[in-house]
Amino acid sequence: MIYDVAIVGAGPGGIYTAYELMQKATKPLRVVVFELGHPLQQRKCPIDGDKVKSCIRCKTCSIMSGFGGAGAFSDGKYNITNDFGGSLHAHIGKQRALELMRYVDEVNLRYGGEGTKLYSTANTAIKQMCLKNGLHLLDAQVRHLGTDINYIVLQNLYEALKDRCEFRFGTPVAEVRRDPEGYQLTLGNGESVVARQCVISVGRSGSKWMEGVCRAMDIPTLSNRVDIGVRVELPAAIFSHLTDELYESKIVYRTEKFEDRVRTFCMNPRGAVVSENTNGIVTVNGHSYEDPARHTENTNFALLVSKTFSEPFKDSNGYGESIARLSNMLGGGVIVQRFGDLVRGRRSTPGRIRESFVTPTLAATPGDLSLVIPKRILDGIIEMIYALDKIAPGTANDDTLLYGVEVKFYNMEVELDENLETEYPGLYVIGDGSGVTHSLSHASASGIHVARRILRETEA
Ligand SMILES: Cc1cc2nc3c(=O)[nH]c(=O)nc-3n(C[C@H](O)[C@H](O)[C@H](O)COP(=O)(O)OP(=O)(O)OC[C@H]3O[C@@H](n4cnc5c(N)ncnc54)[C@H](O)[C@@H]3O)c2cc1C
Numbered sequence: 052m053i054y055d056v057a058i059v060g061a062g063p064g065g066i067y068t069a070y071e072l073m074q075k076a077t078k079p080l081r082v083v084v085f086e087l088g089h090p091l092q093q094r095k096c097p098i099d100g101d102k103v104k105s106c107i108r109c110k111t112c113s114i115m116s117g118f119g120g121a122g123a124f125s126d127g128k129y130n131i132t133n134d135f136g137g138s139l140h141a142h143i144g145k146q147r148a149l150e151l152m153r154y155v156d157e158v159n160l161r162y163g164g165e166g167t168k169l170y171s172t173a174n175t176a177i178k179q180m181c182l183k184n185g186l187h188l189l190d191a192q193v194r195h196l197g198t199d200i201n202y203i204v205l206q207n208l209y210e211a212l213k214d215r216c217e218f219r220f221g222t223p224v225a226e227v228r229r230d231p232e233g234y235q236l237t238l239g240n241g242e243s244v245v246a247r248q249c250v251i252s253v254g255r256s257g258s259k260w261m262e263g264v265c266r267a268m269d270i271p272t273l274s275n276r277v278d279i280g281v282r283v284e285l286p287a288a289i290f291s292h293l294t295d296e297l298y299e300s301k302i303v304y305r306t307e308k309f310e311d312r313v314r315t316f317c318m319n320p321r322g323a324v325v326s327e328n329t330n331g332i333v334t335v336n337g338h339s340y341e342d343p344a345r346h347t348e349n350t351n352f353a354l355l356v357s358k359t360f361s362e363p364f365k366d367s368n369g370y371g372e373s374i375a376r377l378s379n380m381l382g383g384g385v386i387v388q389r390f391g392d393l394v395r396g397r398r399s400t401p402g403r404i405r406e407s408f409v410t411p412t413l414a415a416t417p418g419d420l421s422l423v424i425p426k427r428i429l430d431g432i433i434e435m436i437y438a439l440d441k442i443a444p445g446t447a448n449d450d451t452l453l454y455g456v457e458v459k460f461y462n463m464e465v466e467l468d469e470n471l472e473t474e475y476p477g478l479y480v481i482g483d484g485s486g487v488t489h490s491l492s493h494a495s496a497s498g499i500h501v502a503r504r505i506l507r508e509t510e511a
Contacts, residue, residue: 062120064252064482067498088116127201136490197341274463391449
């Protein structure tokens with residue numbers, strides 16, 4: 052049997068490709084989705100805070116893989132903007148990118164997200180306050196679905212799709228090759244299937260695999276960026292004047308010392324800090340729930356510095372991985388340090404963390420981040436914490452907790468045209484796996500864009 056379309060990966064990119072194909076096709080299409088992880092309800096991270104306290108490096112990470120992809124347990128912050136979250140607009144145009152992000156937002160509302168709040172940063176007094184203090188607030192609309200509603204939307208989408216296209220879970224695609232009929236996919240179990248068109252949406256967790264496909268098929272790529280930093284956790288009251296109005300504020304600061312850019316990322320009001328495992332490397336992240344019953348006392352966000360390398364060094368992700376490995380080596384996973392201890396040049400100890408006025412939401416190993424994070428990056432983060440203290444007094448308190456390391460790995464960017472198609476006709480690469488997107492909204496929108504292109508091609 053030959054499929055019309057094979058989709059590799061059931062994250063937001065893959066799901067919205069399947070959704071749009073099923074929704075808009077005027078004649079029957081045989082669509083198969085291969086996903087190496089589990090169906091949504093079987094995705095369970097073994098960390099229970101009791102018997103299993105930290106990452107045990109499962110073969111398939113339930114946080115990163117399975118229906119819903121890396122976004123399944125995310126905070127569900129759906130940012131409608133071209134200012135961050137990827138460079139989809141560079142391929143498909145700013146107007147179209149925004150239209151598609153809004154379209155996905157409407158789908159999310161129909162599938163369980165109705166009633167969730169849409170925040171906007173435009174023309175706020177906060178923007179002015181930031182500017183007066185050397186900080187720049189980026190423009191965006193953000194819908195906060197929350198981890199709980201995000202899960203419901205995914206459940207509803209799966210119910211709507213499961214009888215109309217074929218989902219094969221626990222089925223990694225090992226190889227993609229050209230075939231006279233289109234593309235031949237070799238599966239992890241050795242089986243081969245053929246599809247006329249193939250959409251690859253393997254996310255960040257599939258970055259190494261994607262590199263292999265590009266190498267094998269001689270598809271040109273670019274790779275030069277990694278973001279390194281820490282996750283900050285502090286009492287929610289310190290940031291409540293920002294988070295109550297904007298939910299998430301993306302703030303950029305240029306350091307005085309090195310003129311490096313440091314930015315806030317993934318802000319989770321009254322949320323929790325979590326660890327994540329990417330290809331066996333444990334890093335830190337955060338999320339929060341829409342349901343007030345699941346709120347914590349703390350707000351967390353990342354402070355990240357982008358490192359872009361020039362020739363001859365090409366392995367920016369390898370650089371980020373080495374720093375994360377160092378923290379894993381010293382702390383057995385994620386390290387936590389009080390800001391007061393960091394600026395005094397001493398490690399945090401379990402006793403100092405216990406006596407802190409901020410109770411950590413993640414059981415991390417107390418340690419010394421200055422032994423892990425390069426000086427230039429750490430200096431930038433410290434400078435930004437003092438800058439944020441001017442708009443949110445208390446940010447630079449001794450008890451503010453810093454978890455490390457947070458690393459945002461960027462996939463190498465695959466060379467794609469305006470249809471997100473490779474030089475091979477009918478072979479598309481979308482979502483975070485393409486290096487073009489880094490967010491739920493851009494990844495989902497890229498899926499819709501490609502599905503519409505496939506429909507135009509197959510129905511012409
Ligand atoms: C903890 C956390 C919180 C986040 N919070 C937010 C947020 O609030 N807002 C936001 O915009 N973004 C957030 N993100 C990022 C967001 O989740 C991603 O940008 C988005 O999921 C990318 O979608 P994708 O479909 O491109 O890839 P993914 O979601 O990564 O999905 C790719 C899928 O492909 C599968 N796969 C990989 N290789 C193969 C293979 N060879 N064969 C078969 N299947 C394969 C993987 O198992 C995975 O399920 C968060 C990420 C994490 C980890």
